[in-house]
Amino acid sequence: AQKITQTQPGMFVQEKEAVTLDCTYDTSDPSYGLFWYKQPSSGEMIFLIYQGSYDQQNATEGRYSLNFQKARKSANLVISASQLGDSAMYFCAMREGPRQLTFGSGTQLTVLP
Amino acid sequence: NAGVTQTPKFRILKIGQSMTLQCTQDMNHNYMYWYRQDPGMGLKLIYYSVGAGITDKGEVPNGYNVSRSTTEDFPLRLELAAPSQTSVYFCASSYGPPGGSTDTQYFGPGTRLTVL
Numbered sequence: 001a002q003k004i005t006q007t008q009p010g011m012f013v014q015e016k017e018a019v020t021l022d023c024t025y026d027t028s029d030p031s032y033g034l035f036w037y038k039q040p041s042s043g044e045m046i047f048l049i050y051q052g053s054y055d056q057q058n059a060t061e062g063r064y065s066l067n068f069q070k071a072r073k074s075a076n077l078v079i080s081a082s083q084l085g086d087s088a089m090y091f092c093a094m095r096e097g098p099r100q101l102t103f104g105s106g107t108q109l110t111v112l113p
Numbered sequence: 114n115a116g117v118t119q120t121p122k123f124r125i126l127k128i129g130q131s132m133t134l135q136c137t138q139d140m141n142h143n144y145m146y147w148y149r150q151d152p153g154m155g156l157k158l159i160y161y162s163v164g165a166g167i168t169d170k171g172e173v174p175n176g177y178n179v180s181r182s183t184t185e186d187f188p189l190r191l192e193l194a195a196p197s198q199t200s201v202y203f204c205a206s207s208y209g210p211p212g213g214s215t216d217t218q219y220f221g222p223g224t225r226l227t228v229l
Contacts, residue, residue, distance in 0.1 A: 004155070033216065035217070035218075037220075042222075043201065043222060043223045043225075044220060044221075044222045044223065045156075045203060045205070045220035045223075046220075047217055047218070047219060047220075050217055091155055091156070093155075093156075095216065100146070100158050100161060100171060100172075101156075101158065101218065103155030103156045103157075104155050105153070105154055105155050106153075106154075106155055
């Protein structure tokens with residue numbers, strides 16, 4: 001079974017609008033962490049935001065927020081006020097307990113002017 | 114801080130050749146990782162290290178070897194290159210262990226390897 005599922009291979013959003021990128025996960029470990037990374041066309045992986053399984057509040061980092069719904073096992077990334085520079089591939093990843101990261105297949109976001 | 118650096122950026126190998134991908138970090142991170150990213154896919158862990166002299170296998174270790182003689186360096190060795198090893202290779206590091214509050218991984222720019 002897939003540990004991390006990103007069901008949107010591609011997404012389009014108009015500049016200055018908000019966009020939600022979906023991520024669902026599967027784990028039976030009570031302690032886990034969820035991460036979002038951005039990969040621009042230049043190829044590097046850029047850390048965006050982290051949510052721990054015991055965190056009571058949704059994580060936020062500037063224009064990025066993580067909509068964490070534990071019962072539904074979802075960890076959607078919300079980007080507010082999209083910018084042209086947000087066009088990139090976005091990966092959701094999970095760390096179960098002390099084990100290593102597992103990555104989803106990614107969502108290609110295109111911001112339209 | 115340069116962060117995580119990788120060399121080379123691009124490389125073409127012939128089947129059966131060997132090479133070493135270099136990775137260096139200047140953040141004094143204990144934990145280092147090697148991933149590969151195949152086209153249109155997420156990253157898969159090849160090997161990781163929890164400190165100098167200690168390495169362990171990840172999800173896809175076959176065909177690769179690693180060593181960690183210093184905190185800063187974590188080279189990845191490909192022996193007898195095969196077309197299936199055509200991929201982009203990322204090195205990453207983190208200060209703390211997976212599961213801790215300092216386990217966010219920071220990535221290098223990647224090495225694009227083609228095996229023909």
